Amino acid sequence: MPPVIKNLSQPASNRARSPRCTLSKSVAGELVEQVIKRLKTKGFRRTEALASLLTEMARSHRPMTFAELGSLPSLAGRDQATIYRIIVKLDEAGVLRRLGFRDRAAHYQLIIPGHHHDYLVCKSCGTVAEVDVPQPLEPLEKEIAAQSGWKAVEHELEFFGVCPSCAP
Ligand SMILES: [Zn+2]
């Protein structure tokens, strides 16, 4: 059975609606407050731009580029340089997962405890698509933990390839 692929980076006009990881307003709000609390210990101040950015990233839990993030409804009217700086700082603070092929079209996704997503990354254009890995890797995580003596072993998968738009 082929893996189910949810294409995330096609233009909205020709993108088939596919199930996505979305959080309700209340769940996202609670999560954002927890993240901000943690960020305050790292020297962050709670600003409206920070809260809006985190809320967008929590409500629509998918990897997004700077351009996508900056054009989201609650962020579109804001100073894009500020948004850029916040994303860089959040990445440094370790609350974001960064995806992409080398520096090409870097995508950022909020790390949410308990959420697991694996992705396909196009080596040509940098498009990112979610992939449902048919074989769960939890047994492998347990085995690695047992063999190494390490605790809380987890994984993130990124598969690299050439997307249908780039394939000749
Ligand atoms: Zn998720």
Ligand SMILES: [Zn+2]
């Ligand atoms: Zn491509």
